[in-house]
Amino acid sequence: MNKFIALILILIIAPILGGIYGILHDQITYSISNEYYTKFKFIQFGLENWGLGQNNGTETNPEILLENPRFGASIVGTLATWWVGMIIGIILGLVGLIHKTGKKMFKTTLKAFLLTTGITLLTGIIGLGYGKLFLTENRPNWYLPENLIDYDSFIMVGSMHNFSYLGGLIGLIIGIIYSVKQRKNNATQYGV
Structure with missing residues (x-):
């Protein structure tokens, strides 16, 4: 496999993995706070216009109830993260060009992407804990729907989402x- 083929494969796989991460992430967070979706994310992504459900709230305090809210959370997760996966894939793919062969580039870049994803998840979990320990006691100056019932869960999920984006950058x-270290290790090992 040459490097161009490896790069193309990375650019195809990265947004798919990013979308899958978003689906799993949002299934977890939907379990913690369905209101984060019905009173914020479903509105933000305009899911009431997709014919999947309806607004059972008011014009000023909407609450979008979907026939299948888990499917809605999956849509939100995919739309919120596929492009992050693409950006990460582009950057890691371009960095991966430093490797000697396309095979090594592909293997190392895929591992780097999975490492990034793991760090993103871990950082998100830290954000969930941070939200629980600190933000629920001192509510942040965020958009909080007026018709919100469970403020704490909403805030915890918001914190997890925010930390996850930070985790993507750290990852x-x-x-x-x-x-880069893998390239240096190979160069040292093989004198390349």
Whole structure:
């Protein structure tokens, strides 16, 4: 496999993995706070216009109830993260060009992407804990729907979402470092 083919494969796989991550992430967070979706995310992504459900709230305090809210959370997760996966894939793919062969580039870049994803998830979990320990007691100056019932869960999920984006950035940096170190290790090992 040459490097161009490896790069194309990375650019195809990265947004798919990013979308899958978003689906799993949002299934977890929907379990913690369905209101985060019915009173915020479903509205933000305009899911009431997709024919999947309806607004059972008011014009000023909407609440979008879907026939299949888990499917709606999956749509939100995919739309919110596929493009992050693409950006990470582009950056890690371009960094991956430093490797000697396309096969090594592909293997190392995929590992770097998975490392980035793991760090993103871990950071999101830390954000959930941070939200529980600190933000529920001192409510942040965020958009909080007036018709919200469970403020704490909503805030915890919001914190997890925000930390996850931060985790993506931290993970990307660590993924780049991993890829560069792998190239240096191979160069030292094989004198390349």
